[in-house]
Amino acid sequence: MARFSINFGKSLQSFKYAFKGLLEVFKNENNFRFHLLATSITVGMGFYFSVTTTEWLFIIVFIGMVTMAEVFNTAMEKMVDWQSPDPNPQAGKIKDVAAAAVLLASGAAFVGGILIFYKYFMCL
Template identity: 45%
Template sequence: MSRFIKSFGYAFSGLGHAIKTQLNFRVHLLALALVTASGYWIKLTITEWLWIIGAAGMVLVTELLNTAIEVLTDLVSPELHPKAKIIKDVSAAAVLVAALTAVAIGLIILIPKLLCHAA
């Protein structure tokens, strides 16, 4: 049981590392805070919240995996190498795809509601 509890400590340590060192992760958290505030203001439905939570989780998970892949790549290939660049570029592309998908989901949900609130 103590190993199980320690694993949470390791996970929170990794999360703290990402927050402290990764600007993009902090930007995603700020965007999530703004979307959350907007969602409360316009009273999203449970289904809409599920889509927002899923999209946000997808972005944060891919950002964390991207960070881990970049650190691992730097560890095994400290010198510049064309394949190391491809690895980093592809993992960054995964974050981009996740973020663009989340933006599309957010816009589909939020724009109609914001337009109704403005009217």
């Protein structure tokens, strides 16, 4: 029979590293701060318009999707810069593709936000 155990010390250390990474992205990535501003506006509108629970779920998924894409993009850019400090067309393509993931996530979130908030703005 398999033994199941959790090392809480290691788990707490993992959270420490994760928050350290979030702080790094927040301090050094302008696009991440822009997405946090958009998040703040969206959450504020959600409270102002008293969106439904289902709409909140979609908003939370959109926010998570965009911020995760931005964090992954940042990690990819840092790794590429570390591995290829000199200008390199292939490195540029990798960074462009990672940025495209953020663009796609942001576009989907934007369209989803329009679908959620459209009816509320039409009632003003």
